[in-house]
Amino acid sequence: MNKTNRYENKSILGIFAHPDDETSGAGCTFTKFARMGAKITVITATRGELGTLGTGNLSVTREQLPAVREGELRKVLSLFGAKPPILLGYKDQEVQLERTAVISDKLLHYMKFIEPDVVVTFGPQGISKHSDHIAIHKGAIDAFNNYKFEVSKTVNLLYIAIPELVAKEFNLDIDGPETQPNIYMPAREYLDVKIKALRTYKSQEDAQEFAEWLENSTQYHETFKVVGLDADQSLLFEELLDG
Numbered sequence: 001m002n003k004t005n006r007y008e009n010k011s012i013l014g015i016f017a018h019p020d021d022e023t024s025g026a027g028c029t030f031t032k033f034a035r036m037g038a039k040i041t042v043i044t045a046t047r048g049e050l051g052t053l054g055t056g057n058l059s060v061t062r063e064q065l066p067a068v069r070e071g072e073l074r075k076v077l078s079l080f081g082a083k084p085p086i087l088l089g090y091k092d093q094e095v096q097l098e099r100t101a102v103i104s105d106k107l108l109h110y111m112k113f114i115e116p117d118v119v120v121t122f123g124p125q126g127i128s129k130h131s132d133h134i135a136i137h138k139g140a141i142d143a144f145n146n147y148k149f150e151v152s153k154t155v156n157l158l159y160i161a162i163p164e165l166v167a168k169e170f171n172l173d174i175d176g177p178e179t180q181p182n183i184y185m186p187a188r189e190y191l192d193v194k195i196k197a198l199r200t201y202k203s204q205e206d207a208q209e210f211a212e213w214l215e216n217s218t219q220y221h222e223t224f225k226v227v228g229l230d231a232d233q234s235l236l237f238e239e240l241l242d243g
């Protein structure tokens, strides 16, 4: 079996709050497995209405921003080899106003349709403690706990996780499962794609700063916590798809 079709029957679903969350958390991973044939789908809750209004020579109005960020997201997903995004249509910083059961129902609907083998989302503190990230975490875990009993295959839920030392470097005030990754995905081979994707989010200062940091990093891993697996039991991402 060659490299491009090894995972052609496999499906990975990312569930995030804003355009660019998927790139920061899993851009290399999505690219790698898309190139190996897996179907990659990303659900994004908002169009990032409250983000920054441009970097470099780009300057957009608040009114233009949602369409600009949606356009950036679409470009980035095609760069990864992923499907076009599924947008839930919430407004930035308003996801927490929705009842978890409503978010969960929407996500379960898509899970049943997409039938992912692996779902990647935020952990309980949402990495940055952003209220949208936390609201999406709650909806996603609830949906996944229903979904896993509706499918006959083994499915796994992953949180974006950052080793404690790296979290400190980025001044992230998190603890618990999100600082205890048990998947270290070697990402150097796909780092150019992730940097290009972050640069594509030209409206967003954070994305540009992260791109600059990555341009100066010598080795890089994307790291995840497999829900239900102890921190000392590390495994390869491939093992979740090979089973």
Ligand SMILES: [Zn+2]
Pocket: 017, 018, 021, 130, 133
């Ligand atoms: Zn976000």
